[in-house]
Amino acid sequence: MANNVKQIHDFGQSIWLDFIDREIIASGKLKKLIDEDGIRGVTSNPAIFEKAITSSSDYDADIKALGATAKTTEELFFGLAIKDIQAAAQLFEGVYNEGVVGADGYVSLEVSPFLALDAEGTAKQAELLWKQVDRKNVMIKIPGTKPGLKAIRESIAKGININVTLLFGLERYEEVTEAYIAGLEDHLAAGHNIGHISSVASFFLSRIDVVVDPLLEEKGAKELVGEVAIASAKKAYEIYKRVFSTERWKALEAKGAKPQRLLWASTGSKNPAFKDTKYVEALIGPDTVDTVPLETIDAFRDHGIAADTLMLGLDQATETLGRLKALGIDLDKITQDLEDEGIEKFNKPFEKLLKAIEDQKAKA
Template structure:
């Protein structure tokens, strides 16, 4: 067992793997990561599934059966992805039980093409919740303006939600409010709030990628000195907002009724710039009650040479705010940055979903003719 990973867990950070595949499941790799590397949760997204489907033969048997049945591509994709999520949830059920439902969670995303359609996103969330039929699943709903009412509606129905694609502090505040509203509706309907859970996925490395591009374009030495620090600063200020929101009277009333806090989850934690330390977005974002979902390469790096040194978030609020202020003085338009990142995030997942559909369509046609 890695001492770095043990220490990270001891600091109150839940280590989740940002990856799932049929191959990982059938070889027992996920079980080994739970046993050896402190992994207590799994996230997925359309890009991860598209990659998994394009490699190896792990899905051949199921695809062949779907082809024989004449299932259309949309239904086939849902059958394939929910199969993996159910399997992953079963692998992690022991963690779920041991932690009282805190961890042991597996996330699956609504069709990203619905990101700007509230009614369809809500309907899709309900359908996925029913299809997976595991208490330890999270349904991923994007934090778009249209997604906010869907978050509330899903929580109100007793569906546990992983809110994804959060970039801005303002939007994060609205996500927390949407969670509160959903819990209040669930309470009014007589639902057991102890059975409802949520995380809020705040993206990190993509913030640096976009802001560093703008700083490089500015070209001054002062601008370049601000590179590669915004992602961490933004996330630290998100945790500050989390502490403030969950210290409110509104939250206390929900907590008294049995509600669980919506934990901040650090997503997009693999570094994009090879000049940066590969454990940057892990060691610099250690705070109690958080989740860090890591690509396997980042997990391995943290296990090998990570250096978590206690809480690296709450003592650094002032520095984080000073950095964001300096970016503004350097001409970086924060509101435009987060707008671009949200639009690109939705677009990238839509492209991956199309790639997934095309891959499965090709496989269905191939197997049907075999």
């Protein structure tokens, strides 16, 4: 019987797993997801590592060993995380080297969320982590905040693979594509090859609907409930198609540059009234990535429908966003608030994680 998750790849979309811990690597479960479901990458974030490190004893021995030399708790954490990222990157080497080398097979590690509004600090840490992980098939995650744009361009200009995270708004997404293209131009101008550089722009979905849907209910526009995030994503894909077909882009492509793919994030349904595979099913299309939590992968394998849906209903998407404006709902403000809140949502688990590591180190 055909595997529903694997079928998505037939439509040109790569499914990455939005989860990492030592157990999934050591048990062979991650290898099984690659072989049977066609999973083509992994993303991590501070909240995922917080859960992994605080809910198991798998890290205790390393906390003790690294604790003897690490100057700060944050340095100790990155020592633990890098070990996991390197192990996962090794598992994905085959995917990375398959067909077009570097088309897929990436594992993402995020800079400290405390640096989200610090361009210089972010760029510096991105370079440090890139060197420490020392794997071709790794991406360093940088939040797409206003200061993050400068760090993204600088990092791409140094030849570092970047996963731009925490994107909610269309205007900011377009600014991210500019940072990527300008970074490639900088790297090329410095006399380097750009064919090895890869990047994704992670557009967050379900969190948009969590905020917008109650406002739609209040205004009696129930037919738009659960539609705004998907409409935004479809409009983002229109921007992607436009930006990566210009003469400016074609000049870079001729030198081996790869487009910065859109990645759909926050794709688990947070509203129990929605189908649990809703966000995955609605946005399947070529040259995109979807990073999916384990439970959503399981759900899609069981009852998901793989079909080429991304380009469907583009006029409707435009109309949906237009109606929001007419209803007096300011999506630009909402997406900026979500970005600010998103930084906080990563800061909190990171603080909790560092505290847990300190407590564990004290016991050692």
